[in-house]
Amino acid sequence: MRIKIVSPIFQRPEREFGEFVSQDELVEFDDDGFRNFNWKEVDGLFINDEQLENCKVFSSREKILEVLPKNGVCAELGVANGDLSYQILDINKPKKLILVDIVIQKELPIEPDVVESIEGDSAEVMNQFEDNYFDWIFIDTEHTEEQTDKELQVCKNKIKHDGYIALHDYIRYIRVDDKNNYGVVDSVNRFLKEHQDFEVVCLSLEPHMFNTIVLRRKQ
Numbered sequence: 001m002r003i004k005i006v007s008p009i010f011q012r013p014e015r016e017f018g019e020f021v022s023q024d025e026l027v028e029f030d031d032d033g034f035r036n037f038n039w040k041e042v043d044g045l046f047i048n049d050e051q052l053e054n055c056k057v058f059s060s061r062e063k064i065l066e067v068l069p070k071n072g073v074c075a076e077l078g079v080a081n082g083d084l085s086y087q088i089l090d091i092n093k094p095k096k097l098i099l100v101d102i103v104i105q106k107e108l109p110i111e112p113d114v115v116e117s118i119e120g121d122s123a124e125v126m127n128q129f130e131d132n133y134f135d136w137i138f139i140d141t142e143h144t145e146e147q148t149d150k151e152l153q154v155c156k157n158k159i160k161h162d163g164y165i166a167l168h169d170y171i172r173y174i175r176v177d178d179k180n181n182y183g184v185v186d187s188v189n190r191f192l193k194e195h196q197d198f199e200v201v202c203l204s205l206e207p208h209m210f211n212t213i214v215l216r217r218k219q
């Protein structure tokens, strides 16, 4: 969607500078240019420093894959055309890789003994697995706060005690369409606040800032 700034405090989708629009189409910005941003709520979501003590920073999510368990049982939630799935197979050589997507888009990696593709909602599909089953789970689906909350709640029980939950797009990206705002930061930080037995062990710091964060129970 193309955006035009029509005044310092108003932004409207797909409109030219100088056009007249109805009041309903105007979206208000605060002085810093952030739209509908709830500073007070975010101020309450700082991660406890103790939960960051063992966090290592990586240049990319591929570098993170390299330190996640090899020959393990893992899942990727949100697969699209399988770009990451191929990397997981290559780098981590899992003994089992569960691929979950709401719509299986095209043919995904076929290694019948290793890969199982399941079509369905990430949280619902994961709920069907026994607890303590996965060495690690990589979440990359809707990125909304609500869906990420559901995924974290389910996945925390599905990983082994020393298992990992990786979440892609740990970013605060505010789109024009409110419904699609990225809620991964809010969800992860709230989860960490409510689960002090978890900590952050990896964070990728990437040039485009579509970063990946990895959580684990304190060992």
Ligand SMILES: C[S@@+](CC[C@H](N)C(=O)[O-])C[C@H]1O[C@@H](n2cnc3c(N)ncnc32)[C@H](O)[C@@H]1O
Pocket (backbone or CB within 6 Å): 076, 077, 078, 079, 080, 081, 082, 083, 084, 085, 100, 101, 102, 103, 120, 121, 122, 123, 140, 141, 142, 147
């Ligand atoms: C960003 S893409 C995944 C990209 C992939 N992980 C990669 O790095 O190559 C997001 C995917 O999540 C899927 N998705 C969205 N909502 C979902 C849900 N509730 N449950 C499962 N998959 C979902 C979409 O169909 C889409 O294929």
